[in-house]
Amino acid sequence: MTRRVLVLGGTGEARRLAAALVADGVDVVSSLAGRVADPVLPPGEVRVGGFGGAAGLAAWLEADPVAAVVDATHPFAATMTASAVEACATVGRPLLRLQRPGWTEQSGDDWRWVDSLPEAAEAVAGFGSVFLTTGRQGLAAFAGLTGRCVVRSVDPPAPPLPARTTVVLARGPFTVEEELALMRQHAVEVLVTKDSGASMTAAKLTAARELGLPVVLVRRPRLPSGLAAVATVEEVLAWLGAQPG
Numbered sequence: 381m382t383r384r385v386l387v388l389g390g391t392g393e394a395r396r397l398a399a400a401l402v403a404d405g406v407d408v409v410s411s412l413a414g415r416v417a418d419p420v421l422p423p424g425e426v427r428v429g430g431f432g433g434a435a436g437l438a439a440w441l442e443a444d445p446v447a448a449v450v451d452a453t454h455p456f457a458a459t460m461t462a463s464a465v466e467a468c469a470t471v472g473r474p475l476l477r478l479q480r481p482g483w484t485e486q487s488g489d490d491w492r493w494v495d496s497l498p499e500a501a502e503a504v505a506g507f508g509s510v511f512l513t514t515g516r517q518g519l520a521a522f523a524g525l526t527g528r529c530v531v532r533s534v535d536p537p538a539p540p541l542p543a544r545t546t547v548v549l550a551r552g553p554f555t556v557e558e559e560l561a562l563m564r565q566h567a568v569e570v571l572v573t574k575d576s577g578a579s580m581t582a583a584k585l586t587a588a589r590e591l592g593l594p595v596v597l598v599r600r601p602r603l604p605s606g607l608a609a610v611a612t613v614e615e616v617l618a619w620l621g622a623q624p625g
């Protein structure tokens with residue numbers, strides 16, 4: 381097994397990977413962007429803050445003896461993923477992408493796929509009560525909405541926000557019952573979400589299904605071509621085990 385590993389994190393699976401590596405006696409350093417004021421920290425060493433683009437990450441890798449990099453950032457953290465590809469190619473370190481599968485539509489679902497947050501805003505413009513679960517960043521795309529909006533995020537969102545916004549500060553996971561109660565309380569008519577995948581935040585989709593509500597889903601950005609990707613922590617451990625020590 382590789383001696384020291386950099387995990388680009390900010391996700392539940394990145395924390396699970398760090399925990400598994402620590403349990404295996406691997407020296408792991410997890411990197412967080414620093415967006416959340418009070419993040420859930422993974423076990424092992426943690427560094428916080430951007431690297432300064434691909435060049436900054438390449439310089440960091442030159443200065444640190446990590447033997448491999450695992451990009452376990454969120455499926456929508458495309459800038460970090462692109463930086464990791466470029467930096468690892470520059471300094472010649474092996475890189476693997478850990479990315480959870482997206483969500484799958486079930487019979488009876490009314491899912492409406494869009495390619496961006498502005499397209500999501502267009503898709504919900506006619507609704508009277510919109511539940512926005514796309515995260516704190518990028519909410520400006522919805523600022524022109526005139527219906528009631530419920531925005532849920534871990535930290536308070538910054539303006540501009542839709543004029544009739546109720547902010548719900550909460551950190552998942554949420555149960556289906558909690559999601560049903562919130563949606564009923566605010567008489568939600570449509571749910572907006574990124575295709576984040578993972579069971580931790582899937583309860584909102586189950587609740588929308590039970591209430592017969594449409595869901596607007598933002599498609600994931602494409603992974604850079606040639607980037608090796610796996611879906612589970614176990615596959616990452618197997619890959620690391622096959623790397624030269």
Ligand code: NAP
Nearest residue numbers: 389390411412413430431432433453454456457458459460
């Ligand atoms: P992004 O747009 O891809 O990245 C923007 C910049 O943030 C990067 O260029 C990098 O700065 C810095 N950065 C991002 N992830 C980092 C990491 N793990 N360690 C150090 N620097 C990082 O990313 P984002 O969408 O803003 O996401 C930021 C963080 O939140 C990520 O760790 C991601 O896993 C997590 N997250 C994102 C979402 C989402 O919906 N996008 C949802 C949940 C969690 P430099 O260029 O200076 O290196």
